[in-house]
Amino acid sequence: xxxxxxxxxxxxxxxxxxxxxxxxxxxxxxxxxxxxxxxxxxxxxxxxxxxxxxxxxxxxxxxxxxxxxxxxxxxxxxxxxxxxxxxxxxxxxxxxxxxxxxxxxxxxxxxxxxxxxxxxxxxxxxxxxxxxxxxxxxxxxxxxxxxxxxxxxxxxxxxxxxxxxxxxxxxxxxxxxxxxxxxxxxxxxxxxxxxxxxxxxxxxxxxxxxxxxxxxxxxxxxxxxxxxxxxxxxxxxxxxxxxxxxxxxxxxxxxxxxxxxxxxxxxxxxxxxxxxxxxxxxxxxxxxxxxxxxxxxxxxxxxxxxxxxxxxxxxxxxxxxxxxxxxxxxxxxxxxxxxxxxxxxxxxxxxxxxxxxxxxxxxxxxxxxxxxxxxxxxxxxxxxxxxxxxxxxxxxxxxxxxxxxxxxxxxxxxxxxxxxxxxxxxxxxxxxxxxxxxxxxxxxxxxxxx
Amino acid sequence: xxxxxxxxxxxxxxxxxxxxxxxxxxxxxxxxxxxxxxxxxxxxxxxxxxxxxxxxxxxxxxxxxxxxxxxxxxxxxxxxxxxxxxxxxxxxxxxxxxxxxxxxxxx
Numbered sequence: 001x002x003x004x005x006x007x008x009x010x011x012x013x014x015x016x017x018x019x020x021x022x023x024x025x026x027x028x029x030x031x032x033x034x035x036x037x038x039x040x041x042x043x044x045x046x047x048x049x050x051x052x053x054x055x056x057x058x059x060x061x062x063x064x065x066x067x068x069x070x071x072x073x074x075x076x077x078x079x080x081x082x083x084x085x086x087x088x089x090x091x092x093x094x095x096x097x098x099x100x101x102x103x104x105x106x107x108x109x110x111x112x113x114x115x116x117x118x119x120x121x122x123x124x125x126x127x128x129x130x131x132x133x134x135x136x137x138x139x140x141x142x143x144x145x146x147x148x149x150x151x152x153x154x155x156x157x158x159x160x161x162x163x164x165x166x167x168x169x170x171x172x173x174x175x176x177x178x179x180x181x182x183x184x185x186x187x188x189x190x191x192x193x194x195x196x197x198x199x200x201x202x203x204x205x206x207x208x209x210x211x212x213x214x215x216x217x218x219x220x221x222x223x224x225x226x227x228x229x230x231x232x233x234x235x236x237x238x239x240x241x242x243x244x245x246x247x248x249x250x251x252x253x254x255x256x257x258x259x260x261x262x263x264x265x266x267x268x269x270x271x272x273x274x275x276x277x278x279x280x281x282x283x284x285x286x287x288x289x290x291x292x293x294x295x296x297x298x299x300x301x302x303x304x305x306x307x308x309x310x311x312x313x314x315x316x317x318x319x320x321x322x323x324x325x326x327x328x329x330x331x332x333x334x335x336x337x338x339x340x341x342x343x344x345x346x347x348x349x350x351x352x353x354x355x356x357x358x359x360x361x362x363x364x365x366x367x368x369x370x371x372x373x374x375x376x377x378x379x380x381x382x383x384x385x386x387x388x389x390x391x392x393x394x395x396x397x398x399x400x401x402x403x404x405x406x407x408x409x410x411x412x413x414x415x416x417x418x419x420x421x422x423x424x425x426x427x428x429x430x431x432x433x434x435x436x437x438x439x440x441x442x443x444x445x446x447x448x449x450x
Numbered sequence: 451x452x453x454x455x456x457x458x459x460x461x462x463x464x465x466x467x468x469x470x471x472x473x474x475x476x477x478x479x480x481x482x483x484x485x486x487x488x489x490x491x492x493x494x495x496x497x498x499x500x501x502x503x504x505x506x507x508x509x510x511x512x513x514x515x516x517x518x519x520x521x522x523x524x525x526x527x528x529x530x531x532x533x534x535x536x537x538x539x540x541x542x543x544x545x546x547x548x549x550x551x552x553x554x555x556x557x
Contacts, residue, residue, distance in 0.1 A: 364545075
């Protein structure tokens with residue numbers, strides 16, 4: 001039997017301190033938490049910088065390190081620093097060392113890196129070891145070479161190796177959300193289907209319970225299945241809340257592909273048992289051969305500058321679409337006449353907030369808003385060019401008149417400067433599997449003592 | 451005119467950067483029975499402007515849930531993407547008109 005405490009859906013998102021204390025009191029064998037995902041977009045992978053505040057991450061991690069010390073069990077984080085790049089692992093390692101120094105704690109830390117070089121991926125492409133998922137962007141050598149970071153999404157094997165090394169704390173690069181949780185119960189020979197299924201249910205912490213914000217969840221794995229319950233006193237898991245978590249961010253609610261196999265929950269049985277706990281059995285793990293890991297890559301995609309102009313004038317609000325079309329034509333003509341920028345190299349888009357900014361052409365609800373935000377988005381190859389084009393757009397976003405209006409209008413700019421530089425942009429450029437001869441091929445473990 | 455959102459809860463979210471998934475929580479067996487037939491892959495494809503063959507439908511009778519997964523209308527984070535988490539596409543499904551003769555309780 002193995003008890004895994006998952007203190008929250010992701011480090012940096014918060015958890016209930018009391019729920020954590022209850023979780024520790026239940027004597028877990030390990031504490032496991034996720035450190036990231038692709039869900040916030042390609043920036044974290046492109047830059048290697050965490051989307052979460054360092055201060056909040058540090059504060060939560062210090063609390064988890066103290067809890068780990070009290071429980072005397074290992075603490076694991078996967079996908080460190082949001083995207084799980086090498087820089088993300090080093091960022092978490094740095095935070096961990098700081099806290100260990102403050103606590104005067106002597107720890108064995110296993111850092112597991114899973115960033116792969118473009119050369120590694122190119123060699124695999126040559127060997128026919130790269131398989132596109134559906135849908136996938138085209139994977140050319142040029143695109144692979146252009147990626148600032150490529151990470152391999154690790155399975156449980158690197159965590160098992162780190163646990164075998166006797167690490168107190170494991171900080172891993174990109175890994176599946178489930179691998180951090182499933183590793184120890186799998187090592188102990190608990191039911192493999194249950195290990196992966198329970199890990200999936202617990203990966204978002206208390207999201208599978210009636211109080212998602214309480215964070216903490218306990219999963220007990222055994223030879224036949226798993227039992228899951230939230231540790232916040234008033235929270236409960238129900239058969240419905242646990243089962244429904246298989247829907248969340250999953251393309252297929254019955255089957256989940258993982259490194260080394262597929263979890264099949266088609267016949268899983270969810271049963272409410274006492275005290276807000278749910279018992280789950282009949283989960284199947286189907287091993288796959290060869291062993292494949294998913295690759296995630298982000299390539300540079302130019303730079304961006306924004307200008308927001310606010311329109312409250314009723315005549316302009318009513319005619320915002322026409323105003324936008326005429327303004328764009330005017331802007332492109334001005335750039336053509338007054339600059340040497342290649343028209344194919346940049347884009348200017350104006351999204352009308354209040355009209356259809358969220359859904360674009362798919363919007364089918366039309367009513368007259370009180371005001372409209374004209375969000376001008378300039379994409380260009382470099383930041384100086386994007387800024388320059390936005391500066392050129394600036395006076396027209398402020399003053400461009402509708403045809404027939406003799407008075408020059410002025411709209412509301414909420415900021416000075418009006419141009420907001422977003423910096424370098426990135427695009428997800430890989431949705432591919434890489435076949436490995438050994439599950440550890442894309443992982444490198446470094447042991448650090450504090 | 452009643453719409454799907456009057457009788458069910460619709461949620462959309464990324465399933466990775468390349469796939470969008472839409473969950474329709476029907477709450478009641480009668481709602482589930484109606485929407486299971488009413489909501490087709492073709493309806494979802496037309497509403498989200500994609501190819502019907504690209505949409506996969508799952509029905510989960512135990513949960514009274516109908517689920518659709520499809521290639522994201524725009525890859526997450528591309529310049530033309532407007533919704534990084536794919537969270538607001540759900541409204542297009544929630545605002546679909548129910549058949550005139552549907553006789554259903556509110557959720």
